[in-house]
Amino acid sequence: MLLSPAMQDRSETIGRIPKPIYQRSPQFMQFPVSAATGGIGRALRGINDGKGFVLISHLGEVYPSRFLPLSGGNVRRQSLADIYRNSPLFRRVRDSKNLEGKCGICEYREICGGSRARSFAMTGDLFAEEPCCVYEPKCQVTKREEAEPVAV
Numbered sequence: 001m002l003l004s005p006a007m008q009d010r011s012e013t014i015g016r017i018p019k020p021i022y023q024r025s026p027q028f029m030q031f032p033v034s035a036a037t038g039g040i041g042r043a044l045r046g047i048n049d050g051k052g053f054v055l056i057s058h059l060g061e062v063y064p065s066r067f068l069p070l071s072g073g074n075v076r077r078q079s080l081a082d083i084y085r086n087s088p089l090f091r092r093v094r095d096s097k098n099l100e101g102k103c104g105i106c107e108y109r110e111i112c113g114g115s116r117a118r119s120f121a122m123t124g125d126l127f128a129e130e131p132c133c134v135y136e137p138k139c140q141v142t143k144r145e146e147a148e149p150v151a152v
Contacts, residue, residue: 050089060075062075067121070126071089092126092127096113099114099127100125100129102136103127118132
């Protein structure tokens with residue numbers, strides 16, 4: 001392993017070579033490019049708001065993301081599993097048919113989905129296109145089924 005002169009001096013004084021970043025922080029782990037990941041070399045999901053991830057506040061409110069201030073329910077009144085599976089908010093966030101703009105026609109909408117928290121913060125619409133995404137869909141989905149409307 002080649003280290004910069006500064007790191008070499010530091011590693012000799014400490015007596016060990018630092019671990020690569022993905023061993024210290026698993027969230028930086030690199031994923032191999034394969035058909036399972038859509039050939040884009042990353043985890044199966046991009047943004048996980050409400051897709052296997054929840055945040056429970058100190059008051060028991062359950063949110064799809066730390067940065068999305070919309071609660072799907074409260075664990076003091078109902079079970080977490082019930083909130084996650086049946087809350088209209090969580091069901092809508094997981095359904096990619098609700099996405100609008102370029103996210104709604106993007107070929108990676110099932111893998112990525114864009115940041116719903118950022119969309120909500122910048123546009124006020126939970127399902128608007130990701131405002132900071134620079135990707136332009138190459139193979140646009142032409143026919144989209146309409147999702148059932150549910151009030152948030």
